[in-house]
Amino acid sequence: MSQMEIKNITKKFADVTALDNVTLKLEENKIYGLLGRNGAGKTTLLNLITNRIFPTDGEILVDGESVIENDSALSKLYFMTENNYYPEHMTVKKAFTWTKGFYTDFDIEYASELCEKFSLKLSQKIKTLSTGYTSIFKMILALSCNVPFVLLDEPVLGLDANHRDLFYKELLKNYSEKPKTIIISTHLIEEAAEIIEDVIIIKSGKLILKESVESVLSQGYAITGSISAVDSFTAGKNVLGADTIGGLKSAYILGHLDKSGIPEGLEVTKPDLQKLFIHMTNR
Amino acid sequence: MSQMEIKNITKKFADVTALDNVTLKLEENKIYGLLGRNGAGKTTLLNLITNRIFPTDGEILVDGESVIENDSALSKLYFMTENNYYPEHMTVKKAFTWTKGFYTDFDIEYASELCEKFSLKLSQKIKTLSTGYTSIFKMILALSCNVPFVLLDEPVLGLDANHRDLFYKELLKNYSEKPKTIIISTHLIEEAAEIIEDVIIIKSGKLILKESVESVLSQGYAITGSISAVDSFTAGKNVLGADTIGGLKSAYILGHLDKSGIPEGLEVTKPDLQKLFIHMTNR
Numbered sequence: 001m002s003q004m005e006i007k008n009i010t011k012k013f014a015d016v017t018a019l020d021n022v023t024l025k026l027e028e029n030k031i032y033g034l035l036g037r038n039g040a041g042k043t044t045l046l047n048l049i050t051n052r053i054f055p056t057d058g059e060i061l062v063d064g065e066s067v068i069e070n071d072s073a074l075s076k077l078y079f080m081t082e083n084n085y086y087p088e089h090m091t092v093k094k095a096f097t098w099t100k101g102f103y104t105d106f107d108i109e110y111a112s113e114l115c116e117k118f119s120l121k122l123s124q125k126i127k128t129l130s131t132g133y134t135s136i137f138k139m140i141l142a143l144s145c146n147v148p149f150v151l152l153d154e155p156v157l158g159l160d161a162n163h164r165d166l167f168y169k170e171l172l173k174n175y176s177e178k179p180k181t182i183i184i185s186t187h188l189i190e191e192a193a194e195i196i197e198d199v200i201i202i203k204s205g206k207l208i209l210k211e212s213v214e215s216v217l218s219q220g221y222a223i224t225g226s227i228s229a230v231d232s233f234t235a236g237k238n239v240l241g242a243d244t245i246g247g248l249k250s251a252y253i254l255g256h257l258d259k260s261g262i263p264e265g266l267e268v269t270k271p272d273l274q275k276l277f278i279h280m281t282n283r
Numbered sequence: 284m285s286q287m288e289i290k291n292i293t294k295k296f297a298d299v300t301a302l303d304n305v306t307l308k309l310e311e312n313k314i315y316g317l318l319g320r321n322g323a324g325k326t327t328l329l330n331l332i333t334n335r336i337f338p339t340d341g342e343i344l345v346d347g348e349s350v351i352e353n354d355s356a357l358s359k360l361y362f363m364t365e366n367n368y369y370p371e372h373m374t375v376k377k378a379f380t381w382t383k384g385f386y387t388d389f390d391i392e393y394a395s396e397l398c399e400k401f402s403l404k405l406s407q408k409i410k411t412l413s414t415g416y417t418s419i420f421k422m423i424l425a426l427s428c429n430v431p432f433v434l435l436d437e438p439v440l441g442l443d444a445n446h447r448d449l450f451y452k453e454l455l456k457n458y459s460e461k462p463k464t465i466i467i468s469t470h471l472i473e474e475a476a477e478i479i480e481d482v483i484i485i486k487s488g489k490l491i492l493k494e495s496v497e498s499v500l501s502q503g504y505a506i507t508g509s510i511s512a513v514d515s516f517t518a519g520k521n522v523l524g525a526d527t528i529g530g531l532k533s534a535y536i537l538g539h540l541d542k543s544g545i546p547e548g549l550e551v552t553k554p555d556l557q558k559l560f561i562h563m564t565n566r
Contacts, residue, residue, distance in 0.1 A: 038443045160320045160470045162561045187443045278445050
């Protein structure tokens with residue numbers, strides 16, 4: 001039974017508060033989407049979880065143990081970062097055996113199968129890979145590690161639509177065969193919505209939402225009509241944001257919708273997760 | 284009346300044929316989506332159109348004039364490329380006046396307004412911009428140039444969902460106020476589908492489709508059921524590809540659908556543009 005607790009984490013860089021008192025509990029064997037705007041603090045949180053940087057305040061526990069300089073806790077985590085730590089001339093194949101030195105459950109055979117599926121040559125040098133293939137290489141490492149927590153930072157960067165589609169399929173296959181906790185940080189929210197179970201939204205360093213995708217989608221709705229009619233309907237409701245075109249307004253709301261209470265002339269639609277996210281996090 | 288003709292363009296690099304006999308006519312004041320997998324030849328085509336490289340065969344005409352070393356034709360084109368040609372210490376503001384030296388219709392006031400909307404500081408040095416802000420900077424240049432042809436290569440690279448949403452809105456506003464021909468090359472097909480009118484699909488250097496998005500969507504459908512029932516229904520049809528899970532199969536088809544002819548036990552759904560693209564271009 002693996003679980004992760006993030007307790008009152010604050011991280012300051014000089015006079016900037018990157019994360020502000022974030023508390024979260026991550027359950028075993030679930031796929032989380034870690035969402036936020038550029039600069040919201042997503043990568044800072046992932047760096048803190050994996051002990052690459054230290055919190056200003058608070059603590060992070062894996063199975064009850066602090067992650068700080070703790071090899072036993074850290075060996076349960078794999079972080080696919082934006083950075084590339086591999087030596088200049090290392091090939092893909094060599095990187096697999098090298099990684100197995102640190103992660104003893106690394107599955108070289110499975111990693112090689114994924115290379116075949118993504119047309120990544122085992123003999124290729126890592127530094128010569130394109131942006132897309134660098135993502136593919138790093139994602140294959142992450143999926144092959146067999147640890148309880150896999151953290152993916154922008155895993156589909158530079159991938160074309162076909163490779164993104166294949167990645168989502170292989171991720172779900174991996175997850176169903178060897179369940180684990182997966183945290184995906186991504187800007188492609190609508191695509192990720194199809195594979196994540198719970199969504200964690202960070203805005204300007206603060207946690208603003210942690211809920212199942214299903215629940216967010218069931219509560220989110222948009223109401224469209226004349227500006228005055230929309231304004232009077234939405235008064236007192238949890239309005240996330242609005243678009244106005246000419247005399248028409250669409251307001252995005254999170255809350256229980258009583259369909260019988262919709263005045264004539266107003267239309268209700270169900271926005272997708274990305275649209276709701278945009279309105280929750282716009283400045 | 285501006286138009287562009289791409290006539291029998293072939294481009295070889297050593298023994299690789301990057302583009303193979305591509306012929307295309309681009310109409311005035313239309314938004315095109317140039318789609319293809321990584322390595323399909325999209326950027327090569329954009330480089331040929333803007334005379335950054337020379338074709339092995341064929342010609343490209345803008346208003347009847349060849350683009351090769353032709354300032355009059357090239358002054359009608361603006362290309363937002365992946366590369367950054369600006370000097371090390373140049374600020375955003377300086378880049379605007381500098382660009383106006385080449386593109387006399389460049390609208391500095393409008394460019395500054397867009398900077399405000401995207402929170403890009405005019406005083407910032409270009410080389411210090413993040414990936415997302417580099418895209419924003421280059422996209423603002425492209426939208427402010429006021430030329431008949433604007434070519435955008437991966438314009439939303441590194442942008443978060445909010446900035447992508449804002450970009451699509453500003454692009455449409457720009458297009459409706461000052462109509463022009465816009466070619467967008469992107470991997471985020473489902474988002475682009477909302478703003479492009481015609482789709483141009485390149486596969487392994489060959490043009491495989493040029494059609495309105497509306498027409499592609501109206502012709503594309505998926506049929507799902509037992510493998511044998513799907514196979515017998517799709518025999519002789521234009522099958523783009525298929526997914527199989529256990530004994531179930533979904534086949535993607537392009538063509539006229541006669542709804543009365545669907546056998547019992549088979550289900551019809553309408554895939555989105557990205558899904559159709561994936562099946563058209565999978566190897």
